[in-house]
Amino acid sequence: MSCERYQRLLHLNRSGEISKREADELRQHLRLCEKCSLELQRIARADGFIDRLAAFSPTPKNPEKLTADILRRVQAESSAPKPLNPLDRFLDFFLLPSVRYATVTIVLLVTMTFMIQLLVMMNNISDLEQRMASPARHGAAEATYRMQSKTLQEVAISERGKSLKENVSLTVTNDRIDVSAKEVDTFLSDYDLRNLSATLGASALGIDQKTLEKIVNEVKATAERSFRLDGKGA
C-alpha cells in the first residue's frame, strides 16, 4: 500500500478518528517505512505546540460586563414588540380608521345589494309559482287555450296544426276544459277516455262520466279534424 494513505492515517491518528484495523496497519507500516516514521516525529513535534494552544482557554477581559451586555440585549429583545407574522400584519391593517370605515361601508353595500337581489328573486319565484298554479290568469294565455265545449272546434281550427306543438296546461273545471295545444296533441295520440277520467277523476270535475266523455269526444273529434284540415295528419 502506498505511503500516501499512511500519511493520511498519520495525520488522523487521534482517538476515534481511525479504526483499530487502520491503526494496526499503520503500526506495521511504520516499522518498515523510514519516511513515514520521520513524518510521525514531525507530527509529534508540531503537536507539542498545538496542544499548548489547545490548553489555553481565552477568557473575556471583563466577563461581568459581557454577561451584563448579553442580558441587556436579551431584555430589550423580550420587551420589544415581536415582529408580526404576515397574518397579524394583515389584520392590523384593518385597525387603521380609514380602512375600518371603508371596510364597514363596503360590507354594508355588498350585504344590501345581496338582500335586494334576494328579495327580487323571491318575488320572481312567488310570481312564477302563481303563474304555474293558474297560468291562464297570469298572461300565459298565449300558450294556453280556453276551450268551452261548443267553441273547441273554432279554436282548434283557428290555431291550426302549428299551435298544437306549444305549451303545457290542462285544467278541467265544471263547465270548461282549458287545454294547451300540446295537450290536444296528446289527446290525439295517447289518451282514451278511461285514461283521462282515471287521471282527472270525473267526480273531481263535478260532472258525470257521460258528460266528460262527451266533452272529450268533442275535443278529440274537433282537434283531429282541424289537425287533418291543416293537412298534417292526413
Added chain:
Amino acid sequence: MREFKIDIAGSQGKVREDVVSRSQCRDLAAFEQLVRKYQPYAFSLAMKFLCDEAEAADVVQDSFLRVWKNIDHYDPNQKFSTWLYKIVANVCIDRLRALKRNRSIFLSRERDPMMEDLPDERDWETSRSHEQLADIIRTFSRRLSRTQRLVFTLRDLQDLSVKEVVEITGLSIGSVKTNLHYARKSIRDILVRHYGVVRGEL
C-alpha cells in the same frame, strides 16, 4: 428503619436541566445562570476561531441572543453545549464572511502576523496574552479554508469529539476527517518548518 439518600449528582444534573427548561419558559434569572455557565465556552471558541477579542465578544453576545430567541427549538436530548457551539460556529462563520467583505481585520490590519512572527520556542512555556495567542492561530489560519479552520478549531483547539464536530458543522464524518487531515498537515508543516524537528532525530 428507612434510609434516606440524597442523590447529589442527580439533583445537580436536574438543576442544570432546569436552568435550560426555565429559560425555555422565558425566565430571565435562569437565563442569566445559563449565560454565566456557558459564556466561557462560547468565548473560547469564538476567540480561537476569529482571533480577535472584540469580535469574539460580539459573537458571544449575538450567539446568546440567538440562543434566547431559539431556545424553544432546543432538543433536550442533545447536549446543550453542542447546541450552543453550533450557534457560535454559525455566528463566527457569518462574522468571518462580513469581515472579509469589509476587509477590516484580516486584510487591512496594521500588523498581519507572518510566519517569522511566531514566538521563540522558549516563550511558548511562559503564559501568553490573548493577542499573542490570537496572532499564532491567525498565522496558521491564513493557510486554511473556512471549513478546515472551523473543523480544526473545534477538534484540535476546543478538543471536541469527532461526533460533536459532525453535529456542530453538519458535515459528514468523511468530510470532517478530510478537512481535519488537510488542516493538520498544513499547520504541522508550518510549525515544523519554523521550529525544526527535535534535535538528533533528523
